[in-house]
Amino acid sequence: MAEELGSTEREIVAQRVRKAEELKKLGVNPFGNGHAPAHLAEDVLRRYGDQPAEEIAKDPGSWSVAGRVLAVRSFGKAAFLRLRDRSGELQVWVKKDKVGDQGFEVFKLLDVGDLVAAEGPATRTKTGELTVEAHRFTILTKAVRPLPEKWHGLSDVEERYRRRYVDLVATPGVRxxxxxxxxxxxxxxxxxxxxxxxxxxxxxxxxxxxxxxxxxxxxxxxxxxxxxxxxxxxxxxxxxxxxxxxxxxxxxxxxxxxxxxxxxxxxxxxxxxxxxxxxxxxxxxxxxxxxxxxxxxxxxxxxxxxxxxxxxxxxxxxxxxRVSMLEEGARALGLSPDDALAGRGLAEAVARAASRENDSEGAWKLEQAARRSPGEILAIAFEVFAERELPRDRPAFVVDFPLETSPLSRRRDADPRLVDxxxxxxxxxxxxxxxxELNDPMxxxxxxxxxxxxxxxxxxxxxxxxxxxxxxxxxxxxxxxxxxxxxxxxxxxxxxxxxxxxxxxxxxxxxxx
Structure with missing residues (x-):
């Protein structure tokens, strides 16, 4: 692992590994198993909604939650954690006089990214945020590698795809x-x-x-x-x-x-x-x-x-x-649909279209099209000239495909040169x-x-x-x-x-x- 890390990150990882060892000395497995929280963040949020602190205090309940720590604000013998589980985010309040000496020693070994469990009543803080006040607290999994502080720039976009497991945690909206x-x-x-x-x-x-x-x-x-x-x-x-x-x-x-x-x-x-x-x-x-x-x-x-x-x-x-591939493709080449399907004047029309097309890829497609059948040429002309003109404020069906473009489609009864x-x-x-579908085996x-x-x-x-x-x-x-x-x-x-x-x-x- 060390070969992949810069010197700063290497030191952070070493520090977190030491914290994992300290957790073991406190009797906490830093890579635990078997803990099942009874509630989700959304359960707490749904139960209390916008209720004021006085109403919550009448029935604070006991809430058991678990998730990943996204942020920590520490104030000596107390701290607020931002916790995320599969349903959303919730604030957890950890105080030494509530979790006890052992629980607070465990808390002091916490880092952003760790997975934790907390249990206690609901309350609303002075800032108005719905919170679970932890009476029990422990670390379930120690994250020995830190989350990135931010993602930015093209290289980071590719890194997001390579490390989607981090992207889901660190990038807003991905989940x-x-x-x-x-x-x-x-x-x-x-x-x-x-x-x-x-x-x-x-x-x-x-x-x-x-x-x-x-x-x-x-x-x-x-x-x-x-x-x-x-x-x-x-x-x-x-x-x-x-x-x-x-x-x-x-x-x-x-x-x-x-x-x-x-x-x-x-x-x-x-x-x-x-x-x-x-x-x-x-x-x-x-x-x-x-x-x-x-x-x-x-x-x-x-x-x-x-x-x-x-x-x-x-x-x-x-x-x-509905937009006709046949009609729009022929129109782009300056031909009637019948002449285009019959190949009359098609080679010259394609050459003219290729010479006036500013987009190099489109011009190349038209040049290659000259070797194909009339139906395939019409499809390429539609792709180069007409697709970009399709409605953008609503969906559109493209219809009237030439037979040559669709080897598995049924011929149209009214015009066998086209398919349905x-x-x-x-x-x-x-x-x-x-x-x-074509159902004629011959x-x-x-x-x-x-x-x-x-x-x-x-x-x-x-x-x-x-x-x-x-x-x-x-x-x-x-x-x-x-x-x-x-x-x-x-x-x-x-x-x-x-x-x-x-x-x-x-x-x-x-x-x-």
């Missing part, structure tokens, strides 16, 4: 972020359970031919006992649809997904998503369900339908507007992706074959050919709609967090070396 994240997940579960969905679990280790369900590069691993190359899942889609074939007509899974891709403020290679599938439904049904879900999440997690995200006021009250699909954008982020086989050709041509994100999934479709899948929602981005939105790392407890980081 509440993850409490809200947990509330998001539990609200989604309740919402779907109320509608007859069944929560299931599917494999996270896939054989190479099964590692599909999205356009992404998987992580690879190897199972020694079976001598089998495997890939970590990039989506839960294909296994969940197998279950719909088997008669589980409404299913969902909340789970970890791994994609071997870049890292930025909205992407982490390990993330959490929910996918849910409903038989006898279309993507239009899921649009309505998604509006209901996002409205309910806003109300239950933030207290109302209007939220603030990075300085932008967003109203999550339904209904949400939508993406939901909120606050400039894509949060949900849904479509009416069509699915042909699309897998097209994906294999794309892979052979160098597309590392093209899907593998999953013969077993096609076989499942041959047994008959009812008309079905499915949707995926990124839990991490949803947490960013509802906690007003700028980076995905702020809502993942332990995000992947480069090694210090």
């Amino acid at each position: 509440e972020t993850f409490v809200k994240r947990a509330r998001i997940v539990s609200t989604i579960r309740r919402f779907l359970d109320e509608r007859g969905y069944l929560e299931v679990e599917t494999p996270t280790l896939h054989k190479p031919e099964e590692a599909g369900g999205a356009a992404a590069r998987p992580f690879e691993t190897h199972h020694n006992a079976l001598d089998l190359d495997l890939k970590l899942r990039i989506a839960t889609e294909l296994h969940l649809k197998r279950l719909v074939v088997g008669g589980l007509e409404r299913v969902y899974e909340i789970g970890r997904i791994w994609r071997n891709e870049g890292i930025d403020r909205r992407h982490n290679p390990e993330f959490t998503s929910i996918e849910f599938y409903q038989a006898y439904a279309t993507h239009l049904d899921l649009m309505r369900l998604t509006e209901e879900l996002f409205h309910r999440l806003a109300v239950e997690v933030t207290g109302g339908p209007i939220i603030s995200f990075q300085g932008q006021r967003i109203d999550l009250t339904p209904p949400y507007p 699909r939508f993406e939901l954008f909120v606050g400039g982020m894509e949060l949900a992706n849904a479509f009416s 069509d699915q086989r042909a699309r897998f074959e097209a994906q294999m050709k794309a892979k052979a041509a160098g597309d590392e994100e093209a899907m593998p050919y999953d013969e077993d999934f096609v076989r499942a479709l041959e047994h008959g899948m009812p008309p079905t709609a499915g949707e995926g929602i990124g839990i991490d981005r949803l947490a960013m939105l509802l906690t007003d967090s700028a980076s995905i790392r702020d809502v993942i407890l332990f995000p992947l980081l480069k090694s210090r070396d």
Whole structure:
């Protein structure tokens, strides 16, 4: 441990270790076990509220609390401690004439960061703060390493992610972020359970031919006992649809997904998503369900339908507007939708668009797009030019996706060049992706074959050919709609967090070396 510390911190640690030894001499285990407080801080706060000291004195009770010491104000033979447990913070008053000589000797070995237990009546101090007056006091766990005094600057932001266990204690608001994240997940579960969905679990280790369900590069691993190359899942889609074939007509899974891709403020290679599938439904049904879900999440997690995200006021009250990818992508290229889908004048339009695009990344995407199909070009044009024009004060559904962008979506009956699909954008982020599912096994086989050709041509994100999934479709899948929602981005939105790392407890980081 000493090699990690500067000289000042090394001396602090040595001093605290000596205090731990002194506690042992007093008969106190500095790393104790088995203490269960009878109350939480919020129990005391809820019981007395704003009652004045005179009212509290009539029924002060006896309160047993425990938690981490965040601050100490000492006045000789008395001190006030700021104590935090899982429910909140509470002041504890330690006086020598109440805790006795032994208890006060233990107190004198206290440091900020220690975990302590106190028991005694409630009171209100002269400054008006509700307080537990300790008649019994002990240290449960000695913190031999000090908490940081403050966090600031870019280097400290990364240190926060590396030492989340300290970040949760030292940085205001971090704990509440993850409490809200947990509330998001539990609200989604309740919402779907109320509608007859069944929560299931599917494999996270896939054989190479099964590692599909999205356009992404998987992580690879190897199972020694079976001598089998495997890939970590990039989506839960294909296994969940197998279950719909088997008669589980409404299913969902909340789970970890791994994609071997870049890292930025909205992407982490390990993330959490929910996918849910409903038989006898279309993507239009899921649009309505998604509006209901996002409205309910806003109300239950933030207290109302209007939220603030990075300085932008967003109203999550339904209904949400629809924006056509086909029309806006074609408009950005100066073409009609029909000409763009047919490829008429498309190469020239893309070249012109790339030459006038000021953003280097956007220009590069357009240059690369020239090698792709008309539908894929339209999707890239929409991403470069139209995404930034989407409404920011409310969510928006992007619709009218070209067939080539969606190898697992059902063709639109009215126009087979398009698929029945939508993406939901909120606050400039894509949060949900849904479509009416393809249940024609012959069509699915042909699309897998097209994906294999794309892979052979160098597309590392093209899907593998999953013969077993096609076989499942041959047994008959009812008309079905499915949707995926990124839990991490949803947490960013509802906690007003700028980076995905702020809502993942332990995000992947480069090694210090």
